[in-house]
Each structure stands twice: as structure tokens, then as C-alpha cells.
Amino acid sequence: MARSTAGVLQGDAALQEQAKVAALRRTKIVAATALVGCIALFAVAKTLEAAWPAMGFVAAFAEAATIGGLADWYAVVALFRRPLGLPIPHTAIIPANQTRIADNLGRFIEVNFLAPGPVREKLKEVDFAALVADWLVDEKRAAGLSRFVGRLVPQMLAAVEQSGLRDFVGQRLKDELEKVKVAPLAADLLSTFTHDRGHQKLFDEIVRALSGVLADEKALEAMREKIRAELPSLFNMFRADAYLLKKIVASAATLLNDVEADADHPLREEFDRFVQGFIAELRTSQDYARRAEKLKHDLLARPEMRDLVGTMWNSLRAFIEDGAAGRNTAIQTHMTSMFVEVGRHLARDPKVRADMNAGFVVALSAFVESQKSGVSTFIADQVKRWDLAQLTRLIEINIGRDLQYIRFNGMIVGGIAGVALYIFERTFLS
Incomplete structure (x- = not known):
């Protein structure tokens, strides 16, 4: 199920990328056609200007539009590659500055998205306690959690035995009993x-x-x-x-x-x-x-008392291991009921949920604060590892279509500026 879902998501992503590539290609064709049209219009207008003086306005518009379109074509292309493959300085800006872009991107995300204030405000919008409560009240989930805890506890007990904590607890218990009058x-x-x-x-x-x-x-x-x-x-x-x-x-x-x-x-x-x-x-x-x-000291000195802690520990461990192995379902049943009741209590008590959410906000914001520099470095390293062709293609696919509209705007603005300059020339300089 998980693999099929991942396959569907990958297929959808591939289809979306293909659609973006097709849209970008169409926009480039339209922009190139418009530029060629401006050049053709300029040639026709210049040819007919002697017969029809009004064509001078058209020629001025087409000439300036051509210049504006070419200039913006150069600017857009220079972002991603060298125009016409020529080694012109300050071109192929994105590939040439991959390292700086990666570092600045990581730093930008760290400063603007992972700052303590915004992180806390965003975390406050999430009701973590309600999510925990909804998760726990589901008996199947609570049963799964109880089985997980049941399998984990014997490992914890084994670790405690190996650490010598059992003997330490027994000695401490005896020492405390010695102090009792x-x-x-x-x-x-x-x-x-x-x-x-x-x-x-x-x-x-x-x-x-x-x-x-x-x-x-x-x-x-x-x-x-x-x-x-x-x-x-x-x-x-x-x-x-x-x-x-x-x-x-x-x-x-x-x-x-x-x-x-x-x-x-x-x-x-x-x-x-x-x-x-x-x-x-x-x-x-x-x-x-x-x-x-004297009676107390004599009692504590007896061998049976020295072995009492070990006997109790072994009995506890055997009881827990039986539950983890499924031989004693009473433990898992009680644990499941306990988890479900905890979930219901959380759902009923807004004060407990508020306190719990405040704790989540403090803990998670502290975690983000301690790890944000690592996130910044991780993002920067990932961008630096990207293949230049892949990086350029990724950026061009996602924002290249919008950049192509700059060429249309350049032709229109340039044409209007050309007409304005032509009118100024005819009015004041002729």
C-alpha cells in the first residue's frame, strides 16, 4: 500500500513537471514569435515610411520594441546560461553563484522561518494535546502502544540489571530502613x-x-x-x-x-x-x-531479607516478561485501558491540554532553536550538491514562464518609449 501510494505521488509529480515544461516551451515560442514580428514590422514600416510618413510612428514602435525584447531576452537567458554560448562576463548567473545561493538560501530560512518568535507562534496554533488524546482513545492504537511498551520494558529491565542498579536500589533500601526508628x-x-x-x-x-x-x-x-x-x-x-x-x-x-x-x-x-x-x-x-x-537489625541481617530484593525483582521481571510474551494478557489489557482513559481525560480537561500544549511549545521551540543552524547547513549542502544542469532546469521550470513575460513587457514598454522619443524628436528637434 505504501509503495503504491508513493508510486502514485511520483507519477503525479512527473505529470506536473511535464505540464510546466510544455507551458514554458509554448511561452518561449510565443515570445520569440513576437520578437520576430517586431523585426518584420520594423522592416515593413521603414520601407513604407517614404510613402506614408505616419509609418514612422510604427517603425519607431517596432524598433524600440525589438531592442527592448532583445535586451530582456538577454537578461532572462543570462540568469540561466551564457547567451549564444559566448563567454560574456556576468552571465549564467545562477550556475556561477550556486554556492552563494545555497548559503544565502539556508541563512534566509534560518533567520526568517526558524526564528524563535515565528516558530512559537506557529506551534501555538497546533493543539498537540488534542492530537494525542484523539490518538489514544482509539483502542486499536492504545493496544498497539501497550504491546510496544510491553516489549520495551523487559529490555529496560535487562539494562537495569546489567547496570547494577538493582543491587544499588537494594542497598539503598536497606540503608533507609536502618534509619527508621x-x-x-x-x-x-x-x-x-x-x-x-x-x-x-x-x-x-x-x-x-x-x-x-x-x-x-x-x-x-x-x-x-x-x-x-x-x-x-x-x-x-x-x-x-x-x-x-x-x-x-x-x-x-x-x-x-x-x-x-x-x-x-x-x-x-x-x-x-x-x-x-x-x-x-x-x-x-x-x-x-x-x-x-535490636529486633530490626537482627531482621535485616537475616539471609532471607538480603535475598528479598532479588526475589521481588525476579518476580516482577517474570510477571512483565509473561505479559510481553502474551502469556499474561492482563497487563496489556490494563495498559490499554489506562492509555484510553488518559486520552479521554485529556479530551475532557482543557486545563491539562493547555499545560501540555505549553510544554510542547517550549520543548519543540527549544529543539528548533538548537537545531536551526543544522537545518540551514543541511539545506545549503543539499543545494550545493545539486547538479548545475538540474539546478538550472529546476529553477527555470518553476519560474521561467513568468520570466518570459518580462520579454513581452520589455517589447511593449520599449515600443511605447520609442514612440514617445520619436514624437519628441519630430516636435522639438526637427
Whole structure:
């Protein structure tokens, strides 16, 4: 498809060039015919001037028109080649000045077209963010972009591994964890937990667990055996162990039921004081701080912790590589949805688009400013490499037809000037 389109464009360009060449050839023939006609008219008028004096005006017009036409023919031809092949100075102007034309053309484009002001104004006319948004909201394009990113990310991860960044990140993470004071952090976490009485929910779970223990036959049997072992044998003969167990269980069950039903029970208040006191100790106690720091150092020194970063990295890489290979389509699906949503958000939010467009203008104008001298040099070098015949032909094809009209204008203006001079001669000099 791309090749056929390029072929069509090349064919259209060739047809247009042929049409320009044909038009230029016709204009040259007409201009040459008009010049020959002026010469013939001058000869006829001069011949008939003795019989008809009025023909002197015609002869003066034709003579001056011939001179003007020849002068302008010379000027037009001298732009492109040497007239009649003669080595006349200051002719073949364009071929002789190819290098200077190339440099001046490149400099002209750099100064007038790539100046910061015009470039910024032109870039401001383009809504880059809208173009990006329209491109992203197309799910097929977003899916293609997600596949491209999916193929690119494993290469990035491999580059990161080879650069040693993974080990650096692991060491930095360990260093940062070493700086963390565990006891105050734990106190802050507990304070957040107790802020909405979360510790009382934990207390409720403890109460329910104890109630479950009191209803467990095995647990009760173990308690009875413990009581029987502590009581004298005489009491066991009267089954005092069963009586005591029943009393203990009944009292404990009643207490636990009361605690569970009463949000302001004294045991709950005691638990509150215990928790608040423990939090305060964590914040201020040096002993707790030393114990917490020792626990942290021991934990970080374990081999499992040293290998944790590597394990996480390998898992992440395997997950991403599965997505890139198509074995885990969830990644690409989520990425596609993310890109589409980004496009929709851009389309809905004019402020984000304005900020994004401003960034594009700054970045692209800075890029053009840094590269414009290179563009100027590139244009100049390309023009300098052009074949002289090709350069001359290219310019003549595109502007030669307009230049040929200078010959018509030269004949008309010259003829009018010749008549004016003839009238002046007959009026004032005869």
C-alpha cells in the first residue's frame, strides 16, 4: 500500500513537471514569435515610411520594441546560461553563484522561518494535546502502544540489571530502613489503630475467644484435672473439683458476658489504660527503643531479607516478561485501558491540554532553536550538491514562464518609449 501510494505521488509529480515544461516551451515560442514580428514590422514600416510618413510612428514602435525584447531576452537567458554560448562576463548567473545561493538560501530560512518568535507562534496554533488524546482513545492504537511498551520494558529491565542498579536500589533500601526508628513508628501505628477504638474490637475478639475456651469440653477437662491435682484427696472424694470448676466457669462466663455487653465496662477501661500506657512507653522508653532496634537489625541481617530484593525483582521481571510474551494478557489489557482513559481525560480537561500544549511549545521551540543552524547547513549542502544542469532546469521550470513575460513587457514598454522619443524628436528637434 505504501509503495503504491508513493508510486502514485511520483507519477503525479512527473505529470506536473511535464505540464510546466510544455507551458514554458509554448511561452518561449510565443515570445520569440513576437520578437520576430517586431523585426518584420520594423522592416515593413521603414520601407513604407517614404510613402506614408505616419509609418514612422510604427517603425519607431517596432524598433524600440525589438531592442527592448532583445535586451530582456538577454537578461532572462543570462540568469540561466551564457547567451549564444559566448563567454560574456556576468552571465549564467545562477550556475556561477550556486554556492552563494545555497548559503544565502539556508541563512534566509534560518533567520526568517526558524526564528524563535515565528516558530512559537506557529506551534501555538497546533493543539498537540488534542492530537494525542484523539490518538489514544482509539483502542486499536492504545493496544498497539501497550504491546510496544510491553516489549520495551523487559529490555529496560535487562539494562537495569546489567547496570547494577538493582543491587544499588537494594542497598539503598536497606540503608533507609536502618534509619527508621521502629519504636516511635510502632507507637504512631498503634495510635492510629486506637484512634477509632480498634483496640476494643481486638478486645472483643479476645473475650469471645475466652468464652469459646470455657465452652470447650477438652479445655474444661484439663482445668478440672489441674484443680483436682491441687486439692487435698479428701475434697476430691466429695467431687469438690467439679464444684469449683462449675463455679469458676460460671463466674468467668458471667464476667465475659458483662464485658461483651457493656461498652463502658471497667475491664475495658483498664484495657484502654494499658494500651495508652504501652504506646507512651514505646514513644519515650529507651529500653523499648533498644529492644526494637535490636529486633530490626537482627531482621535485616537475616539471609532471607538480603535475598528479598532479588526475589521481588525476579518476580516482577517474570510477571512483565509473561505479559510481553502474551502469556499474561492482563497487563496489556490494563495498559490499554489506562492509555484510553488518559486520552479521554485529556479530551475532557482543557486545563491539562493547555499545560501540555505549553510544554510542547517550549520543548519543540527549544529543539528548533538548537537545531536551526543544522537545518540551514543541511539545506545549503543539499543545494550545493545539486547538479548545475538540474539546478538550472529546476529553477527555470518553476519560474521561467513568468520570466518570459518580462520579454513581452520589455517589447511593449520599449515600443511605447520609442514612440514617445520619436514624437519628441519630430516636435522639438526637427
